Amino acid sequence: MDDLHPAARHAGADTVPTATAVSAVRDAGARIGANIEQVIEGKHQAVLMGLAVLLAEGHLLIEDVPGVGKTKYAKALARSIDCSVRRIQFTPDLLPSDITGVSVYNSEDRDFEFKPGPVFANIVVGDEINRASPKTQAALLECMEERQVTVDGVTYRLEAPFMVLATQNPVDMEGTYPLPEAQRDRFTARISMGYPDRNAEIAMLSEHAALDPLETLRPVSDATEIRSLIGAVRRVYVSEAIKAYAVDLAEATRRASEIRLGASPRATLQLLRAAKAWAALGGREYVIPDDLQYLISPVMGHRLLLTAEAHVAGRTTGDILGRIAQVTPIPAEAAAAATHGTR
Numbered sequence: 001m002d003d004l005h006p007a008a009r010h011a012g013a014d015t016v017p018t019a020t021a022v023s024a025v026r027d028a029g030a031r032i033g034a035n036i037e038q039v040i041e042g043k044h045q046a047v048l049m050g051l052a053v054l055l056a057e058g059h060l061l062i063e064d065v066p067g068v069g070k071t072k073y074a075k076a077l078a079r080s081i082d083c084s085v086r087r088i089q090f091t092p093d094l095l096p097s098d099i100t101g102v103s104v105y106n107s108e109d110r111d112f113e114f115k116p117g118p119v120f121a122n123i124v125v126g127d128e129i130n131r132a133s134p135k136t137q138a139a140l141l142e143c144m145e146e147r148q149v150t151v152d153g154v155t156y157r158l159e160a161p162f163m164v165l166a167t168q169n170p171v172d173m174e175g176t177y178p179l180p181e182a183q184r185d186r187f188t189a190r191i192s193m194g195y196p197d198r199n200a201e202i203a204m205l206s207e208h209a210a211l212d213p214l215e216t217l218r219p220v221s222d223a224t225e226i227r228s229l230i231g232a233v234r235r236v237y238v239s240e241a242i243k244a245y246a247v248d249l250a251e252a253t254r255r256a257s258e259i260r261l262g263a264s265p266r267a268t269l270q271l272l273r274a275a276k277a278w279a280a281l282g283g284r285e286y287v288i289p290d291d292l293q294y295l296i297s298p299v300m301g302h303r304l305l306l307t308a309e310a311h312v313a314g315r316t317t318g319d320i321l322g323r324i325a326q327v328t329p330i331p332a333e334a335a336a337a338a339t340h341g342t343r
């Protein structure tokens with residue numbers, strides 16, 4: 001083994017973020033995370049995951065039972081960053097144009113004028129997304145993928161950063177239109193909030209009983225800073241061995257006997273992007289196998305379909321992905337770079 005930093009061995013070493021750029025990501029992540037945690041008790045990992053998705057230029061699906069702070073979390077993240085924020089409450093009668101906007105005829109100018117919909121914002125909170133019709137869901141998901149909106153043949157670009165935080169109740173709850181697989185695949189990660197632990201719930205009761213802390217939450221970052229952090233994350237180094245490992249993990253989901261639909265190449269790509277953000281949030285300029293192992297479940301879990309037998313046996317995507325992460329051999333070079341890099 002030579003003594004070079006794994007990043008420096010790479011031909012394009014000058015494009016690798018400097019230690020300073022990466023510590024800026026780590027510090028901003030800590031600052032924004034702490035701000036959100038003034039409002040959301042006991043959900044440190046969920047909070048970090050949301051920030052990773054934001055910096056990976058992705059979108060986050062928050063799926064859980066009612067009353068565990070999904071909406072609150074989405075609002076707290078949006079409020080922590082000084083940028084344009086819109087919230088869309090999904091309902092069965094919401095139309096695609098209620099999301100994208102419409103062009104209306106202006107009789108004075110004798111011309112059509114575009115009235116942008118709520119998707120034109122840096123952070124879009126899509127609340128209870130599974131209450132809207134598939135057509136309306138599709139309108140949002142298209143904007144997420146393309147980062148642009150086309151209305152009446154004219155295309156409008158969405159500003160960066162652009163992140164959708166969508167919340168939904170579990171699919172077995174009444175009156176919902178579950179997102180089809182192809183649409184779930186558009187979300188970089190899915191998290192569930194989970195019940196707070198006992199102490200966190202007690203803290204919530206004392207701190208939230210009188211006044212909603214969300215009301216006084218102040219932004220601690222802005223769109224300009226987030227864009228620069230995204231730039232640093234993009235330059236996080238990924239070795240060939242790490243790429244091979246990501247593909248090995250994806251292939252393992254495709255081969256697993258309990259899985260009927262495995263990870264798509266889009267999922268593999270998003271796993272790597274998320275891993276870069278995760279590495280930077282940890283103050284590291286390069287991805288290590290641990291990043292992929294940690295993220296495989298939140299990034300791939302919502303995209304997979306289990307076989308009927310696996311369902312009957314009570315298996316979850318989390319268990320199966322955890323097992324895949326455990327048994328898939330780490331390419332020797334990737335493992336070496338990791339221990340080498342941690343010094």
Ligand SMILES: Nc1ncnc2c1ncn2[C@@H]1O[C@H](COP(=O)(O)OP(=O)(O)O)[C@@H](O)[C@H]1O
Nearest residue numbers: 039040041066067068069070071072196204208
């Ligand atoms: N972990 C938590 N930390 C702080 N408040 C919480 C937490 N979980 C739930 N709450 C409180 O419960 C209430 C419901 O939260 P909300 O975000 O509307 O839930 P959901 O969108 O999941 O149905 C809010 O008033 C929120 O303050």
Ligand SMILES: [Mg+2]
Nearest residue numbers: 070071127167
């Ligand atoms: Mg809610």
